[in-house]
Amino acid sequence: xxxxxxxxxxxxxxxxxxxxxxxxxxxxxxxxxxxxxxxxxxxxxxxxxxxxxxxxxxxxxxxxxxxxxxxxxxxxxxxxxxxxxxxxxxxxxxxxxxxxxxxxxxxxxxxxxxxxxxxxxxxxxxxxxxxxxxxxxxxx
Numbered sequence: 001x002x003x004x005x006x007x008x009x010x011x012x013x014x015x016x017x018x019x020x021x022x023x024x025x026x027x028x029x030x031x032x033x034x035x036x037x038x039x040x041x042x043x044x045x046x047x048x049x050x051x052x053x054x055x056x057x058x059x060x061x062x063x064x065x066x067x068x069x070x071x072x073x074x075x076x077x078x079x080x081x082x083x084x085x086x087x088x089x090x091x092x093x094x095x096x097x098x099x100x101x102x103x104x105x106x107x108x109x110x111x112x113x114x115x116x117x118x119x120x121x122x123x124x125x126x127x128x129x130x131x132x133x134x135x136x137x138x139x140x
Contacts, residue, residue: 012036044118045074045089051118052091055111060103067097089122 005015005025011033012026025040027033038046049072057064071094078084095104112119130137 010034041076041078041086044086045076048089048116048118048122049074049091051116052108052111055115056093056104056107058115059107059110060099063099063103066099067095069096070094086122 001018003015003017005013007013010026011031012024014037015023015025017023023043024037025043026035026037028035028039053070053072057070060067073092073094075090075092076086077088077090078086093104093108128139130139
């Protein structure tokens with residue numbers, strides 16, 4: 001998968017992936033932005049909620065007619081010092097419907113342990129490379 005991000009000036013970026021939908025990002029005023037988009041960390045938590053949500057609805061597909069609503073709240077705790085990375089993430093599912101806790105917990109566990117690419121990616125190694133003025137530059 002490839003996502004392209006373009007700088008819009010200031011701290012603002014727009015990104016687009018294979019789905020073709022734009023993702024607007026900007027920093028808050030505290031970091032020199034104008035708040036004209038989601039912060040990247042908001043998008044990360046939103047992506048986590050969306051990924052696990054999609055997974056559990058796929059797993060619970062035979063029972064979706066018994067579910068009235070699914071709400072997912074993702075609470076991230078961050079470090080005080082830079083980088084202010086997430087040190088803990090809690091996901092709270094609020095589900096209304098005629099379904100057993102056993103089925104829902106099974107879906108949550110499968111999503112977490114087997115299917116959710118976003119939560120699994122939070123453990124990924126990240127590597128950087130640089131093209132400066134069209135030339136690949138090795139790290140100095």
